[in-house]
Amino acid sequence: MTKYDVIVVGLGAVGGAATLHLARAGARVLGIDRYSPPHKNGSSHGDTRITRAAIGEGVEYSALALRSHALWREYEALTGQTLFVRNGCLTISGADAVVMHDVDDFFANVENAAKRFDIPMRSFDDAAAIRARYPQFAVAPGDKAILDEEAGYLYVERCVAATLDLAAQAGAQLLLDTQVMAIEPSASGVAVATGDNQRYTADRVLIAAGAWLPGFVAGEIARHFTVTRQVLHWFEIRSNPERFRPENCPVFIWQLPRRGGVESSIYGFPLEGDAGNGLKVTHEESGPSTDPDHVDRSVDPETETARTFRTYIEPFFPDLGPRCVRTATCLYTRVDRSRFVIDHDPRSERVTFASACSGHGFKHSAALGEALADELTYGEARHVDLSPFRLARLGEYLRV
């Protein structure tokens, strides 16, 4: 039986990228997924993801995003597909704004990261300036905005599929529709047991199981994660569809004013194709922790869609109507202050785990996968620094 250098559990955004880079480095790598990615059961679906370079969640993320942008461009050249559309990200904030991603200084962090990493930027210092350029947003007196011109959006399913195609071409073995049931480290290696009663062995295992990751790690780590159900909405565009075309509408993050029932920020994307496709714009659910195997994937038109429209869309988007063209549900795996957690399992140095979600991990996944592969192959990451995401650093960010 083949003993692999590394088995990767989970072939979504992060695991797929790690598998690609392990194979490129010449490792014997087996990637296993319980479904056939890209699929709709985890965190990597729903057409698009925002990518930014000036990162509000913390200055330590910008190098990951910039490295990922270079990698997405490389994958585009190799596959002949468009993966990344660079049309900017507008972050809007104002008086008494809600926080974004559980980070108190999000807007200031964006400004600081732009300066520190020399990221092309445009500032809009008042509501009139924002309205003059972007009349689709009904901003209020006192609002300000900043445009990260290196930002844009990624086609999420295409990115996952392209990464796995490239991984297979580089020599990775991919085992799909196969659930990992147990990971058993020992002094000589790690055994991985699957639902079809097979066992595979490797020197090391990387767990990149997204919303299912807490089930694989020790209880003292698992307690830091909550898995929350998120709902995506595409609302009808009733007027001025040209305002929402990518050339007129960057992706956006809006720290709304805390009134009229508003509890979270919203984010959205430009119109894709026909105006009848609607605009993907939604708010973030803080909701109770859920179980990824039993989450309700239906969307209630009254309690969810109508409420979202009344609270988060109608007061802020004069061109959008209440009819919802499409919905989807997806899972966030959250840690306080939207942290990533990437480390060895304290029970075995042979087992590494990577949780990079908290609602903002996709954009970083290409660089994270490369860095994880570097660590597993050469002992350290070459392009980015993973030290801010270690367990030992988590205490700095926990809300007690």
Ligand SMILES: Cc1cc2nc3c(=O)[nH]c(=O)nc-3n(C[C@H](O)[C@H](O)[C@H](O)COP(=O)(O)OP(=O)(O)OC[C@H]3O[C@@H](n4cnc5c(N)ncnc54)[C@H](O)[C@@H]3O)c2cc1C
């Ligand atoms: C609604 C929503 C909006 C988001 N918006 C953004 C955004 O705009 N920008 C951004 O950067 N990020 C965003 N994110 C976050 C981003 O999508 C996630 O960070 C990213 O998809 C996480 O990737 P992952 O590899 O950790 O998980 P996934 O891609 O879900 O992969 C985990 C994989 O593990 C597999 N798996 C689980 N258990 C097992 C098992 N026992 N055996 C085998 N395989 C297993 C699963 O099948 C799955 O394929 C958003 C997330 C959501 C839900």
